[in-house]
Amino acid sequence: MNEPISSKNKFAISVMGPPGSGKGTQAQILAGGLEAFHFVTSVEGKKYIAAHDDPETKRQEVRYKKGLLFESPWTLRVVQEKTQRVFEDGLSIVYDGSPRTPLEAEKLIPFLIKLFGKECVVAVELKVGEAELRSRLSKRRVCSLDHSHAFIDSENHHIGDLCPKMDGGVLQKREIDESALFETRMGEFRNLTIPAIEFFHKEDVLIVINGEQSIENVRRDIDEAFAKRFGKRWPRGV
Numbered sequence: 283m284n285e286p287i288s289s290k291n292k293f294a295i296s297v298m299g300p301p302g303s304g305k306g307t308q309a310q311i312l313a314g315g316l317e318a319f320h321f322v323t324s325v326e327g328k329k330y331i332a333a334h335d336d337p338e339t340k341r342q343e344v345r346y347k348k349g350l351l352f353e354s355p356w357t358l359r360v361v362q363e364k365t366q367r368v369f370e371d372g373l374s375i376v377y378d379g380s381p382r383t384p385l386e387a388e389k390l391i392p393f394l395i396k397l398f399g400k401e402c403v404v405a406v407e408l409k410v411g412e413a414e415l416r417s418r419l420s421k422r423r424v425c426s427l428d429h430s431h432a433f434i435d436s437e438n439h440h441i442g443d444l445c446p447k448m449d450g451g452v453l454q455k456r457e458i459d460e461s462a463l464f465e466t467r468m469g470e471f472r473n474l475t476i477p478a479i480e481f482f483h484k485e486d487v488l489i490v491i492n493g494e495q496s497i498e499n500v501r502r503d504i505d506e507a508f509a510k511r512f513g514k515r516w517p518r519g520v
């Protein structure tokens with residue numbers, strides 16, 4: 283019996299890596315090419331907070347306002363509920379740095395495999411050494427109006443330039459202590475996210491990519507690795 287041929291495969295892709303590895307950029311490129319849902323945990327967490335007023339959600343709102351990360355059991359709830367809806371809408375999903383902890387990974391990965399099928403679940407780990415991350419950090423510029431608009435100082439992005447997102451903001455150095463924040467985020471990555479990535483490895487759904495390359499070459503390597511893994515199901519050039 284022939285398998286029904288679907289013109290559109292649905293993928294669940296998690297882009298993982300340390301702070302400054304370029305995972306946000308690659309997740310955005312993949313989501314754009316696949317017309318997938320681009321899942322950014324902080325954004326979905328904020329939306330969830332706006333729509334719910336149970337005590338647990340209220341507690342996460344307080345944490346968020348203090349600059350603390352969301353706690354894992356609640357994050358997992360937000361991720362699973364949204365993933366379920368995206369799946370029912372018939373879309374692929376690209377996670378930007380999620381799951382972040384072993385607890386999230388342990389629960390989320392079987393959930394994704396059950397929904398999307400193991401052959402359509404994959405994580406990409408962008409490997410970037412700490413020396414390179416520190417060098418990138420020193421060149422990081424953020425928008426004066428929205429610090430999620432972050433760019434690397436280069437020919438096109440200098441301090442004082444208008445934000446490329448054209449919101450009227452101006453590129454500047456981040457005011458907070460970049461190196462202290464980096465150490466905190468790097469510590470979280472080492473202690474929590476590396477063990478989380480290990481869960482993908484155990485399921486044999488992990489692809490490791492050299493992240494110390496240009497955005498274009500990282501994109502190309504991901505595309506080649508996915509074509510190898512997914513075969514004809516992967517739309518080349520995404």
Ligand SMILES: [Zn+2]
Nearest residue numbers: 425431445451
């Ligand atoms: Zn901006």
